Amino acid sequence: QVQVVESGGGVVETGGSLTLSCTASGFTFDAYTMGWFRKVPGKEREGVGCLDWDGEITYSEASVKGRFTVSRDNAKNTIYLQMNSLNPEDTAMYYCARGLRKRYGYCLGSWSGGRDFLYWGQGTQVTVSS
Numbered sequence: 001q002v003q004v005v006e007s008g009g010g011v012v013e014t015g016g017s018l019t020l021s022c023t024a025s026g027f028t029f030d031a032y033t034m035g036w037f038r039k040v041p042g043k044e045r046e047g048v049g050c051l052d053w054d055g056e057i058t059y060s061e062a063s064v065k066g067r068f069t070v071s072r073d074n075a076k077n078t079i080y081l082q083m084n085s086l087n088p089e090d091t092a093m094y095y096c097a098r099g100l101r102k103r104y105g106y107c108l109g110s111w112s113g114g115r116d117f118l119y120w121g122q123g124t125q126v127t128v129s130s
Helices: none
Strands: 003-007 010-013 018-025 034-039 046-051 057-059 068-073 078-083 092-099 117-120 124-129
Touching (some): 034 078, 057 068
Parallel strands (some): 010 124
Antiparallel strands (some): 034 046, 092 117
16 A cells, blocks of 8 residues: 655744655655645645656756755655745645656656646645744
8 A cells, every 4th residue: 555644844933944754655665756745725736846766856946946955765765855944935735745657757847736646645734934
């Protein structure tokens, strides 16, 4: 049974930092692309960072480049989202998800809408206070 579980959300002040984790099970972790996404009520879901199975990493939003860093630890079946210099616009529910196809790279394509991802976690809430 495929599962992805996010953790690490919380409330942080503007300018602060937070690291989210996503631990996966039920599949060969190092053979799949993983992604971080976020969703604000009333707005469309948006991609944050993409981690291909072969090591390629891309970020979809100019607003997070230079502030957010994604990484994966295949030995722990876990991906991370390190967020620095947070501002209230980063307040959202953050999700991780697994790519559809095994050993297929999505991160250089149009991945940020999430349609290439099949298994989603329940999300972890990040709130940045002003």
